[in-house]
Amino acid sequence: MTPASEPWDTARGAEIIAEHADLEGATLVILHALQEAFGYVPEPAIPMIASALNLSRAEVHGVFTFYHDFRREPAGRHVLKLCRAEACQAAGGDALVARAEAKLGIGIGNTTADNLTTLEPIYCLGLCATAPSAMLDGRLVGRLDEARIDALVAEAQR
Amino acid sequence: MNLRIFVPRDAGAVAVGADEVALALEQAASKRGVAIDIVRTGSRGLYWLEPMVEVATAQGRVAFGPLTAAEAAAVLDAIVTDGPHPLRLGVTEQIPWLKRQTRLTFARCGVVDPRSIEDYRAHQGYQGLERALELGSDAILAEVTASGLRGRGGAGFPTGIKWKTVAQTRADRKYIVCNADEGDSGTFADRMIMEGDPFVVIEGMTIAAIAVGASKGYIYIRSEYPHAVAAMNAAILSARRAGFLGGSSRSFDLEVRVGAGAYVCGEETSLLESLEGRRGIVRAKPPLPAHKGLFGRPTVINNVLSFAAIPFILAGGAKAYAEFGMGRSRGTMPIQLAGNIRHGGLFETAFGVTLGELVDDIGGGTLTGRPVRAVQVGGPLGAYFPRALFETPFDYEAFAARDGLIGHGGIAVFDDSVDMIRQARFAMEFCAIESCGKCTPCRIGSTRGVETIDKIRAGDRVAENIAVVEDLCNTMKFGSLCALGGFTPYPVMSALRHFREDFDPARTRLEAAE
């Protein structure tokens, strides 16, 4: 399971922002830290970052939306990322993605209705010699086959 | 004396059970009352044998693999009694796959404890820096230039020239930036060295700082690599504690920054934008980063492997490095064998080895046992090579002459079940997903490419639509600011050129009807 996230709290958000605001080019560092704490980047944090770093809201919003990592909303309880890049394709990854989608009843990039599992694509985990690869809540899994993907999906539904 | 057992902590080994193996070894040892010390190393890079554990013996380290936690106790018994075991691989250094390599950059990876600066120093670590301090800036630049080292991130630009430009540019501060974005599928050498020998990257960057007069360095690591982030952060702390970074005696210090899942941020100017806290939009050049880079200051930006090659070049001398290789590709390349391959892993060797040797002989062909049909060299922007081009030597110019690139040295192997029109489609799709959006040919052309390839797959006016794809590729190639839009045509056009039959409507229709 992903480490439990704190609920959004303005004072806590401000504290996290202040902690990193003095770094050179702090925006990404702050966005990462907020997501780490709250599980996503809550909308009210955007203007707070902007004023702490002396940037416009639009600028911070632009940065936030540019990067694939940052979430607008909390993810499901588990996040299962499946590699979709070429080396994993070569090792049969596409069929395993389809299998996970069928088992969960959602397309990749979505969260199950019960909010338990978010299934996401990832483009290379650097495990291309033991492909296909996955990451479940930060834990790496290589040499995926049908049995392993089924086990991962089951774990991601708990 | 306690038995010393080495178990990789490398993410690739952990992904196939190395942590469980380490735990099972501990438990088996305590149950038997055997005193062991487990040292968590990097990986030797023989990934089909991971988790591979080693034990120190009088003959040298002896390897066992691939292990499962269930087999750990029996392997421990074999170690204690020096008895036989089916997973015993013999003396590690004598394993032919390792013995055939020329490990200059990866000499310590899988051998040393990556958390111990003492271990690093006991294995020739910081000898390059020592010599660099004796030589001074001009002589360092001369050595790096004479080594013939070219950037290992993809473009192959001579490292010595880049450094010299920064050294000659006057400014109040200068930066050293390490590009650890390693987004190319089929590559993992940066990850391995950061996890297995992080001090060599720090040493290389420190030497660069002395050569150009920089005071601050950043390592930009992709967020997909949390293990590498942890390893580099730990190494930076211990280098600081040992007086090799920061403090008053040395003016150079380092900081890790983590990316956020954008492939284009591997492009150097996009990376600099990202480090400055902005969207990763590619900058127009000039100005070069060497003149106006991070925060407008002169900046050396190099790939992880480029920095990691530097300590050997300084310690062993430029000549020792340049003796290896062919033509204008000097030294060694850490080649990464990946995908559907029997013997996948890290194979560092002098330039000049042929693609066929790498795939068939060293790689052992496919894991599925089916014939190799295509290999993509150099990541998502690299061309697909057919067997007919397997005599191509691994060399920057030889690959360019065949409309391909070696890129960061990744080779992804596909068997005969691959459908090359799907691969061409993926190349366009990936470009559309990852485009920074600055240029129209890249942003719009890639989306149009996907649509047009879909029409071809559906058998809709195939000849005309193939011509449209070729036209789009041409526009992307010549109208894009960076190599994302500019090189996406390589995989697409190579699929069309070498695997034309997969674009045949009869065949695609047949499949659709299945």
Ligand SMILES: Cc1cc2nc3c(=O)[nH]c(=O)nc-3n(C[C@H](O)[C@H](O)[C@H](O)COP(=O)(O)O)c2cc1C
């Ligand atoms: C889309 C794109 C992605 C790139 N990704 C990387 C990367 O992940 N790592 C890297 O070192 N270079 C990457 N490059 C190349 C860099 O722009 C640059 O050439 C390199 O960092 C220079 O270092 P080097 O001379 O040591 O190779 C990429 C280039 C492009 C166009």
Ligand code: SF4
């Ligand atoms: S080619 Fe694509 S990624 Fe590169 S600068 Fe243009 S739009 Fe951005």
Ligand code: FES
């Ligand atoms: S392509 Fe999937 S791990 Fe590299």
Ligand code: FES
């Ligand atoms: S480029 Fe294929 S893995 Fe990211």
